[in-house]
Amino acid sequence: xxxxxxxxxxxxxxxxxxxxxxxxxxxxxxxxxxxxxxxxxxxxxxxxxxxxxxxxxxxxxxxxxxxxxxxxxxxxxxxxxxxxxxxxxxxxxxxxxxxxxxxxxxxxxxxxxxxxxxxxxxxxxxxxxxxxxxxxxxxxxxxxxxxxxxxxxxxxxxxxxxxxxxxxxxxxxxxxxxxxxxxxxxxxxxxxxxxxxxxxxxxxxxxxxxxxxxxxxxxxxxxxxxxxxxxxxxxxxxxxxxxxxxxxxxxxxxxxxxxxxxxxxxxxxxxxxxxxxxxxxxxxxxxxxxxxxxxxxxxxxxxxxxxxxxxxxxxxxxxxxxxxxxxxxxxxxxxxxxxxxxxxxxxxxxxxxxxxxxxxxxxxxxxxxxxxxxxxxxxxxxxxxxxxxxxxxxxxxxxxxxxxxxxxxxxxxxxxxxxxxxxxxxxxxxxxxxxxxxxxxxxxxxxxxxxxxxxxxxxxxxxxxxxxxxxxxxxxxxxxxxxxxxxxxxxxxxxxxxxxxxxxxxxxxxxxxxxxxxxxxxxxxxxxxxxxxxxxxxxxxxxxxxxxxxxxxxxxxxxxxxxxxxxxxxxxxxxxxxxxxxxxxxxxxxxxxxxxxx
Amino acid sequence: xxxxxxxxxxxxxxxxxxxxxxxxxxxxxxxxxxxxxxxxxxxxxxxxxxxxxxxxxxxxxxxxxxxxxxxxxxxxxxxxxxxxxxxxxxxxxxxxxxxxxxxxxxxxxxxxxxxxxxxxxxxxxxxxxxxxxxxxxxxxxxxxxxxxxxxxxxxxxxxxxxxxxxxxxxxxxxxxxxxxxxxxxxxxxxxxxxxxxxxxxxxxxxxxxxxxxxxxxxxxxxxxxxxxxxxxxxxxxxxxxxxxxxxxxxxxxxxxxxxxxxxxxxxxxxxxxxxxxxxxxxxxxxxxxxxxxxxxxxxxxxxxxxxxxxxxxxxxxxxxxxxxxxxxxxxxxxxxxxxxxxxxxxxxxxxxxxxxxxxxxxxxxxxxxxxxx
Numbered sequence: 001x002x003x004x005x006x007x008x009x010x011x012x013x014x015x016x017x018x019x020x021x022x023x024x025x026x027x028x029x030x031x032x033x034x035x036x037x038x039x040x041x042x043x044x045x046x047x048x049x050x051x052x053x054x055x056x057x058x059x060x061x062x063x064x065x066x067x068x069x070x071x072x073x074x075x076x077x078x079x080x081x082x083x084x085x086x087x088x089x090x091x092x093x094x095x096x097x098x099x100x101x102x103x104x105x106x107x108x109x110x111x112x113x114x115x116x117x118x119x120x121x122x123x124x125x126x127x128x129x130x131x132x133x134x135x136x137x138x139x140x141x142x143x144x145x146x147x148x149x150x151x152x153x154x155x156x157x158x159x160x161x162x163x164x165x166x167x168x169x170x171x172x173x174x175x176x177x178x179x180x181x182x183x184x185x186x187x188x189x190x191x192x193x194x195x196x197x198x199x200x201x202x203x204x205x206x207x208x209x210x211x212x213x214x215x216x217x218x219x220x221x222x223x224x225x226x227x228x229x230x231x232x233x234x235x236x237x238x239x240x241x242x243x244x245x246x247x248x249x250x251x252x253x254x255x256x257x258x259x260x261x262x263x264x265x266x267x268x269x270x271x272x273x274x275x276x277x278x279x280x281x282x283x284x285x286x287x288x289x290x291x292x293x294x295x296x297x298x299x300x301x302x303x304x305x306x307x308x309x310x311x312x313x314x315x316x317x318x319x320x321x322x323x324x325x326x327x328x329x330x331x332x333x334x335x336x337x338x339x340x341x342x343x344x345x346x347x348x349x350x351x352x353x354x355x356x357x358x359x360x361x362x363x364x365x366x367x368x369x370x371x372x373x374x375x376x377x378x379x380x381x382x383x384x385x386x387x388x389x390x391x392x393x394x395x396x397x398x399x400x401x402x403x404x405x406x407x408x409x410x411x412x413x414x415x416x417x418x419x420x421x422x423x424x425x426x427x428x429x430x431x432x433x434x435x436x437x438x439x440x441x442x443x444x445x446x447x448x449x450x451x452x453x454x455x456x457x458x459x460x461x462x463x464x465x466x467x468x469x470x471x472x473x474x475x476x477x478x479x480x481x482x483x484x485x486x487x488x489x490x491x492x493x494x495x496x497x498x499x500x501x502x503x504x505x506x507x508x509x510x511x512x513x514x515x516x517x518x519x520x521x522x523x524x525x526x527x528x529x530x531x532x533x534x535x536x537x538x539x540x541x542x543x544x545x546x547x548x549x550x551x552x553x554x555x556x557x558x559x560x561x562x563x564x565x566x567x568x569x570x571x572x573x574x575x576x577x578x579x580x581x582x583x584x585x586x587x588x589x590x591x592x593x594x595x596x597x598x
Numbered sequence: 599x600x601x602x603x604x605x606x607x608x609x610x611x612x613x614x615x616x617x618x619x620x621x622x623x624x625x626x627x628x629x630x631x632x633x634x635x636x637x638x639x640x641x642x643x644x645x646x647x648x649x650x651x652x653x654x655x656x657x658x659x660x661x662x663x664x665x666x667x668x669x670x671x672x673x674x675x676x677x678x679x680x681x682x683x684x685x686x687x688x689x690x691x692x693x694x695x696x697x698x699x700x701x702x703x704x705x706x707x708x709x710x711x712x713x714x715x716x717x718x719x720x721x722x723x724x725x726x727x728x729x730x731x732x733x734x735x736x737x738x739x740x741x742x743x744x745x746x747x748x749x750x751x752x753x754x755x756x757x758x759x760x761x762x763x764x765x766x767x768x769x770x771x772x773x774x775x776x777x778x779x780x781x782x783x784x785x786x787x788x789x790x791x792x793x794x795x796x797x798x799x800x801x802x803x804x805x806x807x808x809x810x811x812x813x814x815x816x817x818x819x820x821x822x823x824x825x826x827x828x829x830x831x832x833x834x835x836x837x838x839x840x841x842x843x844x845x846x847x848x849x850x851x852x853x854x855x856x857x858x859x860x861x862x863x864x865x866x867x868x869x870x871x872x873x874x875x876x877x878x879x880x881x882x883x884x885x886x887x888x889x890x891x892x893x894x895x896x897x898x899x900x901x902x903x904x905x906x907x908x909x910x911x912x913x914x915x916x917x918x919x920x921x922x923x924x925x926x927x928x929x930x931x932x933x934x935x936x937x938x939x940x941x942x943x944x945x946x947x948x949x950x951x952x953x954x955x956x957x958x959x960x961x962x963x964x965x966x967x968x969x970x971x
Contacts (some may be wrong), residue, residue, distance in 0.1 A: 524967050525945035545945075548812040550965040552785040554913060555656075555850050556605060556864035557620075560871055560896065563906050565859050566969055570905075573970060581941040 001253040002182045011101035012109035016131040020163035026060040027169040027265045060239045065177045090196040090271045094211035097125035097180030104130050104138035108146040110409045110468030125180045134162040161253040183253030191215030191279040200319040206262035207259035211255050218249040222277040226284040230267040232260035232465035236377045293341025296385035298329045298366040300337035307336045315361035331494045364589045366495035370448045373400040373476050387497035390483040399481035402448040410467035412438045417462040425450040487530040491580035519588035522546040601651040603849040607860030609658040616728035619790035621862035621876040622658040631669040635676040638885040639859050644678050647857045651682035652846035661691040665703040686845045693739035694731035701746035713744050713752040719773045752781035758807045758815045759787050775826035780842035783817050785834045831915045851910045909969030917956030938971035
């Protein structure tokens with residue numbers, strides 16, 4: 001156990017976490033240059049494309065230190081977005097220390113701080129690493145001052161590195177060995193293993209990623225998941241190298257995987273504790289919680305035949321994403337589907353993309369909603385996250401919406417535009433302080449609904465990427481809410497209904513109408529697109545009809561050609577949703593969800 | 599009207615027109631070998647088809663064949679297939695090729711309908727389209743056809759050509775109508791990818807007419823010809839009375855079987871479609887060696903047949919008889935497609951008249967989309 005180190009790398013987005021992980025893997029010889037694929041730990045295409053880590057991941061690095069001893073350094077990669085803070089916390093709970101990566105040019109950012117606080121909560125040893133020192137814009141002195149003043153860490157403990165150039169790798173590995181404590185725990189105590197991730201393998205079932213705190217586990221053991229009580233027999237345990245490597249046993253302090261024939265995917269929860277059935281540990285490891293989604297939307301298959309496939313793929317998807325929740329839902333216009341909860345809009349985006357990519361399904365998403373609270377005249381209090389369940393307006397005594405506190409860090413020169421943006425988003429109770437020369441920390445209380453829609457994108461755009469943003473839920477506040485519907489050719493499209501602040505309704509409706517107009521192909525007759533509150537039309541656009549569509553010549557040989565073309569068009573139409581007599585393509589639904597200034 | 603039609607494709611031309619994407623080659627030297635090859639192919643179908651009541655020589659330019667060749671083919675067909683005594687026998691002709699003598703021999707051998715590819719009465723437009731004849735030759739060919747005895751003559755015209763505005767087109771229509779041909783086909787110019795004209799439009803940045811302009815041409819055509827007594831019975835076809843409709847072409851739209859002979863010709867048995875190799879030399883060689891010239895075939899499912907019947911039927915003024923449609927394809931259109939049909943009727947694109955589901959004029963203009971209900 002003295003020769004094991006469990007660590008993670010934490011950083012603000014784009015500060016070079018994945019590149020550093022890759023370089024450490026290369027340096028320790030797990031992979032050589034030839035079979036090296038950039039950013040090994042970002043397994044998913046979507047992770048590589050977006051440059052962010054969504055899933056947790058782990059790899060064991062063999063390292064012979066300068067003291068002559070051989071160590072196993074377990075790198076546990078953590079998700080890199082504010083939407084995934086619970087997964088981050090479970091990964092961190094599996095470590096004894098972290099590399100806190102700071103971009104030499106950008107310095108300390110909002111998530112540097114947020115991650116640092118998380119690491120501190122887990123009492124982890126923190127090694128600050130200043131990355132990208134090779135950049136011309138690197139300002140190491142400023143970063144050192146920030147490490148001191150903003151992070152409250154001793155600047156003398158930092159390491160300078162360039163993951164891209166391979167500078168500082170040995171110093172980092174030595175610091176991991178010297179400064180991060182070896183795990184504690186005992187092989188003799190009852191088994192306590194923390195699940196920090198799980199993946200589905202179509203051949204082996206669920207692959208559980210875990211950190212053993214106490215005890216040992218081997219094939220043949222009967223284990224129990226403490227939150228659900230489910231019992232399984234272990235089939236295989238092992239380590240993560242670039243692939244899974246089978247081992248006889250995992251012992252206290254180690255990080256590895258367990259395969260136990262877990263087919264019921266909902267039996268695995270990130271943060272749960274695995275113990276032996278016969279000799280359980282007295283209590284589960286701390287920190288397990290059911291994650292609470294804040295954004296809700298419905299998913300429907302475009303082809304109603306795909307409903308069962310969608311159900312299966314959501315079940316499989318859920319295995320790899322403990323924070324995603326879903327239940328059955330149905331829409332008058334779109335048929336059978338699922339109501340889903342997400343940690344944020346990025347999370348929603350990712351789920352949609354992965355369902356489409358990995359399961360080859362075309363889906364439609366309804367407009368996302370936060371969870372509103374209504375007090376009815378009869379005194380009952382209800383929560384509504386689905387516009388379909390909006391109460392009868394006559395029965396509502398009071399409507400409330402969730403508020404968050406947004407914390408932003410930005411260079412002073414963007415203060416004006418950001419404040420303007422926050423006010424536009426109904427921000428109140430601002431607070432501001434200078435954290436360093438030219439840098440401002442700004443906070444606002446804002447409705448969550450305003451933030452999830454397009455705040456983040458616009459914030460990034462007005463601060464030209466220099467600002468950072470994070471938020472916490474605070475409370476519910478009274479709000480003048482209405483249900484805004486969208487009608488296409490007189491038919492209500494319930495997936496496009498939204499609960500909105502009354503003052504926002506007209507602008508939202510207009511945007512939705514315009515976007516639908518751009519995305520719905522012209523049809524044989526004029527189509528009206530309307531936004532309405534109850535019976536009152538508040539916005540309207542029309543799509544003019546096409547008036548000429550006929551092949552001039554249609555004789556012997558033209559018939560096959562024409563029929564094939566029509567068959568293709570019919571296939572295309574199947575990939576659209578019929579609302580009344582209007583075919584609406586998936587892109588139209590997605591366009592309505594997009595942020596306001598895309 | 600369930601007797602099949604016989605189509606003979608003569609893919610030879612003196613020169614290929616810039617807009618044409620039919621299979622044809624500028625190789626008139628093949629003409630003498632052609633009739634024997636067609637007759638050779640005919641023999642394959644001797645027992646499969648009978649009782650044709652229409653024969654159609656299309657192309658290409660059938661009129662590049664000597665009259666004797668056409669006579670041979672026609673004689674062979676009579677021997678092998680029992681062609682109806684009152685059959686409509688059409689030949690497509692190019693105005694530039696027609697001498698009175700040639701027309702007289704066609705008429706005497708039993709060709710009773712002539713379809714002349716006039717395309718325009720404006721020389722600038724004819725030149726733009728790459729036609730070899732002039733408007734004067736067009737008028738003269740019509741006159742000769744009448745003198746040769748033809749009393750069922752069709753004229754083909756093309757509209758919405760670059761440089762042709764609605765006024766010029768109306769003038770062309772009126773010129774054509776003043777000749778009182780029994781039949782008129784008016785096609786909107788279709789730029790087929792791969793044709794010289796398509797390339798010309800692209801390279802010179804010539805804009806194709808938009809939706810509204812196309813519709814204006816279409817509607818004007820219908821109205822002007824109606825004033826002259828022509829019945830708009832199919833998207834691009836007009837006749838002085840129902841009896842002068844192209845009986846052969848009606849078979850395509852009414853889903854009646856037809857046999858196509860010649861290179862690239864298509865055939866339909868009622869369930870199956872097949873088509874010949876699109877290469878005249880290869881076609882001739884294969885026939886000489888008694889080998890099949892069928893290039894591809896397809897068996898149609900009921901669903902495919904139903905779709906064809908829908909898009910073909912809705913091209914015609916008479917539309918579809920829902921009872922026949924149900925009997926043939928099992929679909930009760932007015933129940934299963936009630937909602938889209940209602941919507942289209944509400945928007946004045948479809949109507950139910952005399953028990954038939956028919957397109958209106960505006961509906962005919964979007965007939966391809968109507969079939970997607």
